[in-house]
């Protein structure tokens with residue numbers, strides 16, 4: 001765990017403690033760094049605090065009766081600790097939240113436009129075109145009401161909406177939930193394409209540890225609110241602890 | 255009274271609660287101090303006045319209260335009554351019966367007053383008759399007069415405004431003769447509240463007494479439109495129309511009549527003969543709009559209104575002097591001062607009510623019809639006259655003297 | 665006769681629809697059931713009095729003044745009363761809006777006195793005959809302007825960026841926040857628009873009669889209108905307003921003025937019982 005501020009780090013979380021009204025400590029002394037263009041996996045079992053960490057970064061904790069007790073979060077050197085969530089988005093943070101959070105009554109196109117609303121019109125248009133390229137399924141359904149689409153399509157839309165805001169860093173919380181493995185694989189392949197095209201850094205929370213470790217450069221492992229391990233994806237994948245608890249004999253759970 | 259409360263009930267509760275609190279506060283302060291008999295002090299006399307100064311009927315009652323106070327101020331500037339200034343204790347009762355009762359009880363003993371005026375709430379009056387008889391604090395000059403309060407007369411209650419029955423008789427009589435009708439066909443638009451139904455009864459009696467045809471058409475207090483009522487009028491083709499209601503009623507009905515090309519004249523109850531209504535109507539709709547009143551707006555008779563105009567100008571109420579409600583308050587304020595003077599050098603409630611009860615005629619200087627009380631009649635004012643507004647000269651115009659129309663009253 | 669009732673019901677209903685639309689805009693964006701909508705409407709009439717009588721502005725100036733002042737009032741209300749209570753239980757919000765209407769009423773009475781104020785903006789008076797129906801110019805103007813405002817609102821809501829963000833916020837507060845929408849600003853916009861629409865309705869009702877605080881009771885007809893049309897539905901609010909106007913005219917015309925309340929509120933009860941999302945509202949889309 002590096003505590004040293006690095007100039008090129010796009011996201012830097014330092015010594016974060018977080019709590020909920022109903023839970024005294026959900027995160028304790030969590031630090032994490034994502035270099036520009038980096039793809040980082042965040043692993044951990046249910047209830048470890050992964051979603052809490054994402055919300056602590058994105059400023060959404062207060063909306064869930066949680067607080068960031070201490071510590072700091074920086075995006076590209078700018079301290080965003082305690083900023084309003086929508087301002088953090090404007091500073092370049094995109095988010096694909098847990099559970100398909102799309103605008104159900106809006107069309108696919110409108111969902112993407114809301115995502116693109118934080119960037120200049122031309123950039124937004126370009127990004128939306130790129131999203132349609134990545135997910136032709138969304139292009140086909142651009143006039144469809146989002147609430148009427150399948151779960152997988154909604155998940156693609158949530159991702160597309162985040163990409164439309166041209167984020168520097170994208171937080172992705174359990175994208176694979178409820179999706180067919182083949183689709184998950186395809187989507188992750190496209191995430192790599194996004195990174196290649198736009199240099200977007202990503203923090204990927206994923207139950208499917210094997211998959212996550214395949215596509216990411218580095219990984220952190222969170223247990224009961226504490227980072228218990230970090231390192232390159234290969235190192236983490238090789239550790240006994242991870243092999244036992246996450247990768248298992250079948251080589252990846254879904 | 256044509257106005258009724260229509261604020262929702264709980265709001266009323268809240269408000270009366272607030273009034274109660276204020277009343278208790280004030281009375282707690284006053285209770286322990288010197289409390290001479292009946293509010294008469296060495297240098298001043300306390301006199302009560304209740305009116306709806308900020309509630310649902312404040313549009314009419316507030317001018318009344320201003321007129322009353324202006325009249326008393328003039329009296330005080332001239333030295334008061336028998337060397338004592340009259341101190342008016344104003345209670346804003348917001349057209350609330352409970353507040354009315356609380357204010358009355360306060361004037362009885364907590365901040366004793368020699369008498370009280372206003373009480374423009376006929377249902378409160380009806381309910382308070384036993385209390386008034388028991389407490390013996392005279393109510394002198396009311397803004398409206400409930401039948402139960404003067405029939406049979408009690409020594410402690412004296413009206414101060416024209417009555418609905420007389421309004422109906424004067425209006426029907428005048429227009430029947432004016433338009434040279436044998437058997438008038440008359441439509442009445444009235445609020446569907448108690449006073450409106452009472453008025454409809456008087457109107458029907460007045461019209462049928464002349465062998466005419468009558469139709470009563472109800473309207474809501476809170477109406478946004480009078481199309482249904484006016485289509486009813488259109489179907490009936492009346493010779494003239496009568497209106498009972500609030501400011502809005504007159505404006506909606508007259509404007510809709512204009513819209514549907516009904517050219518019949520209309521006369522409204524006294525309370526609705528205000529500049530606000532004529533302003534709202536404009537000359538096209540307003541030219542057919544008349545009202546009957548026992549009080550004269552200042553501009554209708556410049557000779558008799560000199561003092562009233564001066565008082566109104568002096569106290570910043572120039573805009574009100576053509577409002578019959580202001581005139582009514584002014585007349586009653588003067589009458590109260592005069593009556594106190596006639597109750598002896600050391601007036602008491604008993605002396606005052608005995609004086610009024612044996613027979614009293616006020617000098618209203620022509621601003622109203624004869625205002626008098628007899629042992630059998632405590633209503634006060636009976637005669638009315640028809641009036642309208644001349645937009646060209648911006649002044650009210652009356653169609654004769656009060657005495658000319660006494661013949662219509664039965 | 666029937667045609668006449670339908671025509672006047674339609675014209676009044678258009679104004680109700682406008683006020684109801686303002687109510688729906690506020691409800692949709694902020695989930696606040698605004699019991700002050702009637703008083704906001706009455707306030708609009710007094711703003712017009714202020715503009716035309718007190719400030720002596722010409723018609724266009726008065727309208728501009730009403731729009732700007734009402735918009736500002738909406739923003740101030742949201743900022744002062746609604747924002748601090750965000751996330752509080754429904755009851756607190758309802759009490760706030762009721763308190764707001766009482767405060768506005770008291771302010772108006774203090775400033776203008778309890779009496780009615782004449783409001784004459786120099787809009788066309790008189791009437792004309794269309795087929796068998798007689799129409800007053802002022803009613804026609806009121807209906808025309810109402811429809812214009814409703815159309816402008818619909819265009820704004822459907823096609824502008826702010827309208828899109830407003831719809832997004834109404835759809836999911838959290839998703840809007842994490843898409844970078846400044847929800848507070850959107851809510852303030854919704855309050856501003858809702859207040860402006862109510863105020864314009866008040867200008868016309870004040871012009872049809874007088875400006876008085878009692879206009880509140882007419883404005884409150886927006887509530888049944890919106891519930892009948894569907895709380896969540898923008899077109900529903902407009903149609904609900906039209907229905908209330910038609911019901912009012914037909915029931916007063918053929919039965920009695922008192923019948924209006926029965927014919928407005930009985931359908932309201934029936935709708936609440938069998939179709940709580942209103943005639944035009946959508947049942948919640950299948951949530952996962």
Ligand SMILES: Nc1ncnc2c1ncn2[C@@H]1O[C@H](COP(=O)(O)OP(=O)(O)OP(=O)(O)O)[C@@H](O)[C@H]1O
Nearest residue numbers: 020022023026045046047048049050051052053064
């Ligand atoms: N709103 C909340 N109020 C109180 N406690 C909460 C709240 N949200 C989460 N928690 C608790 O905080 C801990 C961390 O939850 P979190 O959702 O961050 O876990 P997670 O790692 O995302 O789990 P999963 O893999 O199941 O999504 C859990 O014990 C959870 O019960």
Ligand SMILES: [Mg+2]
Nearest residue numbers: 050051052098
């Ligand atoms: Mg989670």
